[in-house]
Amino acid sequence: MKRWKYLTVEYPKEPMETHTKNIDGINVLFQYDKVVPSFDTYKFNEPTRKYLSLDGEWKFNFDLENRGLEGKYYAVDFDDSTWQSVMVPHCIDTMEKHYFQSFSQADYGKGPGFFDGFAWYRKHITLNNTWNNKVITLKFLGAYYSAWIFVNGEYVAVHEGGHTPFSIDITDYVHEGDNLIAVRILRDKWYDDYLAQKPQPITHRTHIVHSPVDLWPYGGLTRNVYLEGTEKVYISKILVNARDKKLEIKVIATNDTEEERHIKVSINPGEGTNGILQEHEVVIRPKSVRVISDLIDIPNAELWELDNPRLYEARATLDNGDSLSSKYGMRTFRTCDTKLLLNDKAIFLKGLNWHEETFENGRAMTKKEYDRELSLMQESGAIFLRNCVYNRHPYAYEYCDSHGLLMLDDIDHFWITCEMQKFQLEEYGLSRALALKMAWNNMNHPSVVMWCVQNECDMSKPDIFRAWVYDLVNAIRSIDIQNRPITQAQQSIRWADPSLDICDVIGVNEYLGTHHETDKEHELALRLERLHMQYPHKPILITENGAWSIKDHEETEKWHIERFNAHYEQVLSVSEFVVGYVMWVFKDYKTRHPYARKNNGVSGMGIVTFDKLEKKKIFDVYKNAKVPEYHLQKVPK
Secondary structure (H helix, E strand, O other), X not given: OHHHOOXXXXXXXXXXOOEEXXXXXXXXXXXXXXXXXXXXXXXXXXXXXXXXXXXXXXXXXXXXXXXXXXXXXXXXXXXXXXOEEEEEOOOHHHOOHHHHOOOOHHHOOOOHHHOXXXXXXXXXXXXXXXXXXXXXXXEEOOOEOEEEEEEOOEEEEEEEOOOOOEEEEOHHHOXXXXXXXXXXXXXXXXXXXXXXXXXXXXXXXXXXXXXXXXXXXXXXXXXXXXXXXXXXXXXXXXXXXXXXXXXXXXXXXXXXXXXXXXXXXXXXXXXXXXXOOEEEEEEEOOOEEEEEEEEEEOOOXXXXXXXXXXXXXXXXXXXXXXXXXXXXXXXXXXXXXXXXXXXXXXXXXXXXXXXXXXXXXXXXXXXXXXXXXXXXXXXXOOOEEEOOOOOOOHHHHXXXXXXXXXXXXXXXXXXXXXXXXXHHHHHHOHHHHHXXXXXXXXXXOOOEEEEEEEEOOOOOOHHHHHHHHHHHHHHHHHHOOOOOOXXXXXXXXXXXXXXXXXXXXXXXXXXXXXOEOOOOHHHHHHHHHHHHHHOOOOOEEEEEOOOOOOOOOHHHHHHHHHHHHHHHXXXXXXXXXXXXXXXXXXXXXXXXXXXXXXXXXXXOOOOEOOOOOOXXXXXXXXXXXXXXXXXXXXXOO
């Protein structure tokens, strides 16, 4: 792994070297020369594997002047006794809560929430002799934005992209006894002066996002970190697709030894399915990967439905004892002319956008916080969540799997210029890597029913924009064995969008009469009809629409409700081809965009408040909004 010695901030290509290989007829995703593994194991649920949580106390220090490499902050004998102790998962922005939790403009620009640049984490761990002869993998569920990993004083690898889990093989870097893990984090500066009347945005050419957007870029080791130890021959990943009483399963096995191995693979489709255990014998060459495919009858499996989200657990086991499992649900989700069908029932996606952050912990959310927020979204009547505009912690997907919430999964392509689209497409490759990782990591979740590839990105150079979107869509289709519909969130209703024919569902962020053309709000239905005439066989989804209000401020709350009613009623009037409305946004949210500085960065567009999740008046109006009569009606195959 020595060749990944990227210790600069910008690289010639994305440094994970993300690519797919066709193995036994299946496209398999690789990073750092290894199969991208399952991250479901963060719960430590494989009985034959070794686990060590790295959550908890770490030593932490800011390095805003970038002296850490020269000062050897990564060295085993470096004295970190003067550093702060922090608890991982950790969000840099919440370290001084009196600044982060303020709603006063006087506190905007103050505190660690505006400390941009480098920071370091260090942790000593002890490995006993039971870790010997294991493949030892270091797994991060999220580290924003870039993370350089050092083990026992040696540089190992760098990861770019703050919202996607990643995994690094550190077998050759650790030993029995005391070991040091050091992580160097970078969060980019977004503006030249956060307090200037007109702050100038700063562009970072290789990064996604490359310039400021309307959200808060929480820095740090914001999600769980852990070690996993497996046998030298092990199962890296399971892919599942359950439909029509059959389980299609792909078991990806890795041989990390220098010898050819003959292995037996047992596949159990799960308790309650009445499926029969299947066995396969496979030869794996040294340092190589095989994919074992099967199609197993599951005659007793029930459909995964919104009101009965029935889950099963498939498990693959090798004859050396290694095993890996994956939860799954039997369901279909597809387009049919202008409709979306869940299990062959037409469905209207009444939904919410949501940001993964809390008043207390920023992006380092706790399970209790996820439970509270996701259950409140269900209470609002939403059946569909859009993960705007980045992947979530694995627990969020698991919650939706088990509670019957549908998801539109999304990646970090927000306001990307055509110049940067071209650079990503032809040179750097991070755009494609993000799309591949999203589909690969979250493919097995029955709650995830659609992918979104971009949000409000520049289309001023149509040929570039089209080629970029086409590449992202093809990347996802190349690995998603469930073949989910794909959409994008275009900015406003644009008939000249050069890429609408590429995606399965036309996604529209529309704020007609709110952000622009204030006298044209009544034209929404007409404009949607015109868009439908251009694409008469594609469903249209409102991926964003919203307004803003201050709780208990009568005038703004009334205006918020009026805007919602005006738009939603028009959507229902054309619901034969407009198949959903995803409101912006569930909760007031933090943003570094200058428009929100008067509230210390809090945008008031939610149906509940940022700090206490108190319901605004719009909450009940949204909750009581009706859906079309065809919702959940059976459609002939």
